[in-house]
Amino acid sequence: MESYRSEEEQVEALKRWWKENGRSTLIGIALALGLGFGWQAWQKTQQLAAENASNLYQQMLQVLSTQDEQAGTVGRQLATQLKEQHRGTVYAQFAAMHLARLAVNDGQLQAAEQELRWTLSMASGNDDIQQVAQLRLARVLASLEKPDEALDLLQGANPDYQASYAIARGDIFLSQGLEAEAFAAYESALATMEEGAPVPQTLQDKLEFLGARLQSAVLEAS
Structure with missing residues (x-):
């Protein structure tokens, strides 16, 4: 608002401003209050929905953990x-x-x-x-x-999943008879594992098996 020299001018200016903008100001305040109460109601609704979902999920886990036929x-x-x-x-x-x-x-x-x-x-x-x-x-x-689609899905992995993705690629290559590619994928899995982490026995077995077969193939070809 403008600067005024006297209190009277300021009062008149306020009256004039209120006449022009007062109604919209009240509406704005009402909307703000309404949005505030609406936000609180929405939060409560979301919290209740999350609790219901959690309870339903726990029921599902409990049911699936039983040996009942149903x-x-x-x-x-x-x-x-x-x-x-x-x-x-x-x-x-x-x-x-x-x-x-x-x-x-x-x-x-x-x-x-x-x-x-x-x-x-x-x-x-x-x-x-x-x-x-x-x-x-x-x-x-x-x-x-659908090996090609499967391999496409396994191209990108977060660091925590790189070893698992590489093992899956190796298994897919092996199922196709691509032993060299499978061996390379298994080696990649081993290389991405954290230092000191236990190596799965199945991974060790696959590396030993394929390593021996590939070495034998090289000797036969020479």
Whole structure:
């Protein structure tokens, strides 16, 4: 506002300003208060939804951990409910990965692929869920005889998953009879593991087996 020489001028200016802007100011204050209360209500709604999703997820885990014959059916129902009612939460993504695991156990690889692709569509960035879902999807695609798609998924990995991704690439190459490529992938996995970390016995066995075969092939060719 302008500077005025006398209090009277300031009062008149305030009256004039209020006449011109007072109504919009009140509306702005009302909106601000409304937004404040709305934000609090939204936060409470989100908190309640998160608690409900967490409780439902715990129920699903408890059911799937039992040996009951109906556990798989009930577990699938709870997982599907999580996906439908809480699709924007990590619980829904975990539920989808459980559904994929159950589908693999039942030999329903296409259903597993769908669940894992759904998980990836909901996961953000290169977080742990995305990395694990990509790894599992790659193995499912390889089992569906889609090795090229599987290998494409395994190109990018966070440092924590580089060894697991390299082992998966090696397994896919080995299933195709590409022993040299498989050996190189397994060696890459070994190289990316942290110093002092235990080396999986299966990885050691594969390296020894392929190393011996490749050396034998070189000797035969010479």
